Amino acid sequence: MALQRAEVEAEILKFVASRCPNYSGLGRDTDLLEEELLDSLLLIDVIYQIEERYGIKLGGEHVGPVHFRTPGTIVDLVLSQAAPQA
Template sequence: MNSVEDLCTLISSRITWSRNEDPRSLHADTPLLEMGLIDSLAIMEIVAALDKEAGVSLPDTEIVAANFRTPGTLWTAIGNLAPRSRV
């Protein structure tokens, strides 16, 4: 995973979109929780996808709502991980 746009794509693929929602509208500053786009199950699916597809292991201490407010906040949390967690 090389960019926040890549992360947006990963998150977007884990969201169940309503008919009136456009999956392409997901950006770094999209309020995921506030808009109800993700819930606890979606968060765990994103965490699993990060590990499987991007090799990013989020420690349990980082799986908190604050890190999932927007794709940008999650990107920042990933960037703050020790290098061994991102491999």
């Protein structure tokens, strides 16, 4: 069963928001680095959540600003890793 972008996005936003309760403007394009929301603990929590929730194993090549800058880029990562590999 293919993951639906809207569902994954809602789950990622909810998860990140639960870890950043003092930040009210969270959206799919919020720059987590610029807003200083993404620290090492949140990064580990998000990776763990992705691996547990979606059954995806992320390697070192996936852990970096390009994939974790915004909730939208995190969703893109999840969808790209969950896609069937040909």
